[in-house]
Amino acid sequence: MIDDRQRVTGQISYVQDLALPSMLIGKILRSPYPHARLLRIETRAAEALRGVAAVLTRNDLLNSPHIDPIYGPQIKDQPVLALDRVRFVGEPVAAVAAEDAETAALALQSIEVDYEELPAVFDPVRAAEEKAPHVHEILHQVRLGTSAYFGLRPVAGTNICHHYRLRQGDLEEGFARADLVVEATFRTPAAQHVAMEPHAVLAAFQEGGKLLVYSPTQSPFNLRDLLAEMFHLPPDRVQVLVPTLGGSYGCKLFPRVEPIAAALAWQAGRPVKIVLDRPEEFVTLNRHPAVITIRLGVTHAGSILAKKVTAYWDTGAYADCGPGVAQKGGFSSVGPYRIPHVQVDSYCVYTNLPPNGAYRGYAVTQVAWASEAMMDEAALALGLDPLEFRLKNILRDGDQFATGEILRDVHFEECLKTAARQIDWQGTGFERTATAEGRLRGKGLSVILKGMTTPSRSEALIEIDEEGVVTLHTASVEIGQGVRTALSQIAALFLGLPYASIRVPDVDTSLTPFDTRTSSSRSTDIMGRAVGLAAQDLRRQLLEIAAPRLKASPQDLTLAGGLIHVVEAPARRLSLQEVVRQAGRGTLKGRGEFANTGGLDPETGRGIASSYWHQSAAGVEVEVDPETGQVWIVGCHAAVNAGRVVNRIAAELQTEGCIVMGLGSALFEEVCFDAGQVINPNLSDYMIPSFLDIPPKLGFTLLEQPGAHPHGLGETALPVIPAAVGNAVADAMGVRIRDLPITPEKVLRALKAPPTGEAGAEEEEP
């Protein structure tokens, strides 16, 4: 891996390690109320403190003609600092820049704020009702952000900021013809990304009013455009630099702390660095809590005729990319199945919780938890093997998905069969009786499809200078997924070079060509194609220059080991450096660009949702202690469609990482709130998986297809895990838990108190 030596010697510079001359440290004062009118802010004592360079409040933002204080990636609804009211516990109300962190913290303590509390709402289903307190006083004068790539459909007079609809067939008819209808509601909680590197930003206004921002962002160009708009600057007057990230998992997808740091730097006239502490991370961005109701109509023979999904996504006080989550969660909730009659209503709803946004798996974890559970419940009601039931309905190559698109490169069946085989799936023949210790045994399966941002675009630039040094410029950011290594491997293939000899500098929006963003596991695929094209462009130029000098035509030449030689006569050769120098044109540049296209009709939700569908399945075997409710993961296997693997060890790491994260979500991860306040904002009260939480048998299969294109693997194995664990636990217990995480207490409660009929099957008379 590129930078591996730096990684083991502590030499990687993350944003928090950076400094600029005369840099100040910024800190943020946060709201103690979930919803309140902001009355008075008194900052004089803070301003008078020695060492305090700037105190920023709404007054500075509202009175300045230079700042547009509202931003947001998809809906412009979030103020840099609270303006007239606060909407969640932890919302930034004021910010201080001081010579050091202790002084800044002291200054925060001396700021006085008066609030007048307002009614708050914390549940997305309640918040979606018309009579619920409005989180935003003026609803739905929707101003689009730069990352709204689909049609937003707010619902007037409610907290619903986006309603994604998908309609296929005739739902009523589908249910009318069904032999059996099952319906249930499922919940998933907020979860924290817990990237080890916290959010950190270093911002500075340079001479001439140019804004320089170091940020661990996954979206350098979104950030650039957003800050340019905020400070009324042309985009080229904002320079965003992105060093290596210390993990993200979605939490650094869109801007959050950057606007505050930039506004402080503007106010202070000096560079400002802000590094969040761990509790602040928990009020900056979490995973969307979701409430998902699924109604499934099936025939006795096991065909799915109709599916109705109603999903509520709690996006917190600000939309962030919640509309995108509701959209993708919406069409993904159909699952990888052929279903003639489909109706999906997916609502993105404001509440008075901290903002929720992108989280590895991007809504599919939540919908798979509900949808794949319903598949098992339907199979159980029909008396069918859950594997057989899935295979009977699974999408195959050339099938039409509910959005209307025809699917190609389809391997759900292979994923599912592999996962089942790896946990020795025996269907109904599996012996569930207790082990010697009295534990119950169970097995579960799940399979998902997950979209990739469509449309999107990536550009790549490869240069070779007169010293023969090859440099690859792409805006794909290094999060730990090894994207820079994978992309240089792709380039190296065409240029006949060892990949390690290719320089891959950090992203700098003033130099690096455009990319939509590093998200939705698209970089190895979409940027990989752009890099391939750029490398081929450079290769063509090099061969054309070398051809007359080697007295051969370009098609008789090849590149290998940093040399161009005649295929038939390897002794006739030139080094790349010689070729560049002899051309006399200075640095040579190869360019590549790739875009995927598509989009959905806002009315019907139909069209091209994704240019490629990520595909995976999981099989999980559990043991359950019926006296304590403890769940042991005995075996766990994920099978993902990898296409062609570029960097095997990185692909393995990403897949294992997905499984580990999925197990945390399945068994214990949950951000807990009391009246809107996070009550476990630290790593003692919010647990993440450790070495000892990894099951002894953790396996995966990377399914490769001959001639296939590489596919991203950053998220694919995650959403299947909680769903498969849930199915295995239900298999073991004979009772189902419908809200994540599956804690021992919930298991025990479920075992002690059989279902109350909240959900269940109804026989329909044909």
Place this chain on the structure above:
Amino acid sequence: MIDIRYLEPTRLEEALEILAHYGEEAHALAGGTFLALLLKNSLIAPRALVSLHRIPGLKTVAEQPGEGLRLGAMVTHREVEKNPLIRLRYPLLSQTYAQVANVRIRNQATVGGGLVDADYASDPTASLSALGARVHTWGLQGERLIPVQEFVTGHYETVLQPGELVTEVLIPPLPTQARSLYLKFRSRSSEDRPCASVAAVVALDGEGRCRDLRVVVGAVADRPQMQDELAEAVQGQRLTPELIREIAGEYAGKIRPISDLRGSAWYRERLIEVLVRRALTALVAPTASVSHGPQGEGTCE
């Protein structure tokens, strides 16, 4: 501004005088893991920190015939975990201390510090209670020997007076043929503190009748919970599955557990029954190792 004096007395008397001088405005500093958290979050603002690191004699690990084990207040968790004498003679202790937090904390945190913090989810406090340990304290007014179960009075509260120090913990000799076990139940990650725990010591006579029984339930209330009368009542009886079930039921019925993120009172009540029953069942099993021998894993897993 925060202004703290750091003092490093080299004699116990000197430390006691300093502590007496500052009263509640001084904190004694042992491993400092808990103090560092309190200071970082401005939950305390002492005028002085009094380090105990230079005071000789606080790191003793010694066993005297008939008297039991003397464990200096400044002995680290990791030392208790690894010490060959403790592993051989008081396996319950090494087993319990080995399960506290992580290696880094155990390298730093001390026996005395852990007791004084009086955290309700402390592992060692439960086991020390089950072993009948006494806390040896010193103040300018003199010394005290306080049983562990009286030492901790509530959430983060002890009987320790301002100016008083814990110097050592005295663990009486285990009854001959005693068997012991610490069961720690975590409801979330492996790194979690216990949702409930049971420390149990059982001694049986040659006929398999109970000569001594001590069962302490940890992490379910503001301090470790034990039922002394119950232990006395079963003296001389055979610990049959029925009797064990009865004892476990009594524990579950009498303790009023707390609710927190690790589990509700309802859940803890059920856990107490299961864990007490399992601990005792394991201890009376013919295969259970008697004291002075190696112990099993000691968790429910």
Place this chain on the structure above:
Amino acid sequence: MKHAISLRVNGILQRLEVEPHHSLLDVLERHCGVRRRETCGIGMCGTCTVLVDGKAMSSCLVLAPLAGGTEVLTIEGLARNGRLDIVQEAFIDEMGFQCGYCTPGMVLAAHSLLRESPAPTTEEIRHYLAGNLCRCGSYEKILAAVHTAARRLAAQSTEVKKK
């Protein structure tokens, strides 16, 4: 009130005036050019692991005065004369990292494990490293790296014995 301490950080003697309520992590950053990475701030994650007199500790939880008179080893001091430690090499060879943020702490913890127990079992490694969290979930490869380091360590000591 400042308190004078002297300690060795990566072999270099440092005489410092520290605030008693500051942590060793604060001190390393302010005075010793070591990067400050406080990730959980409560000793749970292991990112800020350093070795104090050879013992792994969370530098965020060690009060600065307690570091007086000790030898502190940070990740910056593990490689000698540009030569990587056997554990660092094994982490590279097995690719026992993704984002690399937990890696310094993980490498130091593994280093201290191998000093205590040169040929650890898988269970020993899992228990010892359980307090070092890797959110990327690279545990399987980290495990392989520690085994590899242990194997090389054994080979090395056999070689030394032969000589």
